[in-house]
Amino acid sequence: xxxxxxxxxxxxxxxxxxxxxxxxxxxxxxxxxxxxxxxxxxxxxxxxxxxxxxxxxxxxxxxxxxxxxxxxxxxxxxxxxxxxxxxxxxxxxxxxxxxxxxxxxxxxxxxxxxxxxxxxxxxxxxxxxxxxxxxxxxxxxxxxxxxxxxxxxxxxx
Numbered sequence: 001x002x003x004x005x006x007x008x009x010x011x012x013x014x015x016x017x018x019x020x021x022x023x024x025x026x027x028x029x030x031x032x033x034x035x036x037x038x039x040x041x042x043x044x045x046x047x048x049x050x051x052x053x054x055x056x057x058x059x060x061x062x063x064x065x066x067x068x069x070x071x072x073x074x075x076x077x078x079x080x081x082x083x084x085x086x087x088x089x090x091x092x093x094x095x096x097x098x099x100x101x102x103x104x105x106x107x108x109x110x111x112x113x114x115x116x117x118x119x120x121x122x123x124x125x126x127x128x129x130x131x132x133x134x135x136x137x138x139x140x141x142x143x144x145x146x147x148x149x150x151x152x153x154x155x156x157x
Contacts, residue, residue, distance in 0.1 A: 001027065002062035005053045006118050009045030009068070010126040012134070018042070019129025020049035021122050023148065024056055028155050030148040031056065034125045035140035036133030045126065046072055047092040052140070054099040062106040068119060073109035080104055117152045 003026045011018040018040035023032035033052055037044070046069050057063060067073055079097055100107065112119040125143060132139065148154075 002064055003057050004064045004066065005057060006066040006112065006122045007046065007049035007053050007068070008119070008122040008126040009042055009047075009049055010123065010130040011040060011042040011045055012130060014041045015039045017130050017134040018045040019126045019131070019133055020045040020052065021125035021129055021143070022049045022053035022056075023118070023122055023125075023143070023151055024053055025151070025154065026057070026061075030151045030154055032122075032125070032143035032148055032151075033140060034129040034143055035138070036129040037138050038133060041089075043069075043072075043089055044092065045130075047089055047096065049122075049126065051092060051095055051099065054096070059102045060106075062108070063103050064108045064110060066110050066112045066118065068112050068123065070111045073111065076100060077109060080107070121151055 003024060005022055005024045007022045009018065009020045017036065017038055019034065019036040021032065021034035023030055050067065050072065076096060080100055
């Protein structure tokens with residue numbers, strides 16, 4: 001069995017109000033969360049979404065990561081191959097290295113199909129998180145179950 005996760009980030013301008021989101025699908029059940037920060041960058045939001053998603057997935061299953069930025073996948077795979085890569089947001093990459101290390105043999109990155117579908121879903125949540133951050137400040141929250149039931153590709157309930 002494999003676990004699939006989708007991540008997205010959104011920002012008003014560098015630096016600006018930012019949002020991130022993720023959805024994890026395991027055994028036909030979706031879980032997810034969204035959050036945001038002020039005075040941040042798009043890359044930080046994309047990486048934060050990936051970190052939060054990886055924290056929610058147990059080690060030991062094949063992991064398929066769908067991300068909205070091919071550069072993130074390329075850097076992550078290069079770093080897993082133990083090749084030095086200079087990347088901004090070093091604090092976040094260090095945490096990603098730790099979270100990906102035990103999954104090295106069972107990891108696959110895919111670029112999300114754009115637009116619509118699963119990408120549209122997680123991107124909309126990242127955009128909503130960005131807007132909420134602008135209004136209320138930094139936060140993290142679970143995506144409500146009724147919303148997750150609308151995630152594309154889930155079996156009918």
